[in-house]
Amino acid sequence: MSSTLPYAAERLAAVTAVQLAARATRQVQPTQATTLLKTDTSPVTVADYAAQTLVSQHLALSFPDIPLVAEEDAQDLGSSASENLRHQVLQCVNSVLAAPITNDQMLKAIDRGGHAGGPTGKYWVLDPVDGTKGFLRGQQYAICLALVEEGQVKLGILGCPRLPLQGVEEGPTTGSLVAAVQGQGAYQYPLNDEEAEGKQIHCAKPASTADAAFCEGVEAAHSSHDTHAAIAREARVTRAPARLDSQCKYAVVARGDADIYLRIPTRPGYVEKIWDHAAGALIVQEAGGKVCDVDGLPLDFSRGRRLEGNRGIIATASTIHSPILQATQSVLAKI
């Protein structure tokens, strides 16, 4: 892509940062990854901290004035009880850097991620390992990076180390990298091949919901499989869902390997985090798809670190967006 296009420099820095982080996470054996439980009881591993350090550090080199909204902070990692984990993170980080960094630089890089987000200015949005539970199971995860400006997502990158270039099945793979800039379309590359020619990707155009394939998360606690099944029945979707962790779901919808990604909350009041959707939502839209919440509202990334104005997520090929939204609203009205 020509370097004169808008956001070319940001895109290049973001792709390199995600590739670097992916290289580090791939070195961590999921079954042996030292893991902490955060206060919300979700797991965080060597890979999450290493990826956040690397992305934060790399972006700060090229764009020192653009702040970062990122999932992790260094509080737990900095405690004396976490010395072993801290050591492993630093080792992992330095194994992919030409110039090693210190423990203090690592903690500082992680804590750059505390920006509040909001409606004004420019900021990066990072989920260093989205789908940590998938990562620990040896299944899908993604390094997800977006750039938000004046509340709008301008750039989105998904690094998916275990996602083949085609299909939704697991298998030996070099991984996929999917990238989009607002107004410039969505492209896919082999994850760590900087030289490779990108391929523009498009959502499929299923003629009806009966032809459509849907996907959902693996974790039943993160979205309601039962409600998704009821929506599928209501919309006459016949195929069984593919289950994948992380924003890989947006990637497979964007390239037409699935047509629908449903994420209906399991409990009232759950508010999604912006790092779980910013990159993926832009990628689906740039591939020609539609993304909204269960009320049909656009996702509003200008409300801080969470999607305070939205409830659930529906991402689909544009040809079947209306019937899926209608089926969702009809099912939710009965609950």
Ligand SMILES: Nc1ncnc2c1ncn2[C@@H]1O[C@H](COP(=O)(O)O)[C@@H](O)[C@H]1OP(=O)(O)O
């Ligand atoms: N109760 C919940 N409802 C919806 N999403 C959740 C819930 N708890 C955690 N998550 C988010 O689900 C994401 C993974 O999604 P998936 O299951 O599709 O792979 C995690 O990044 C996590 O966000 P976070 O860790 O940012 O709090």
Ligand SMILES: [Mg+2]
């Ligand atoms: Mg996440």
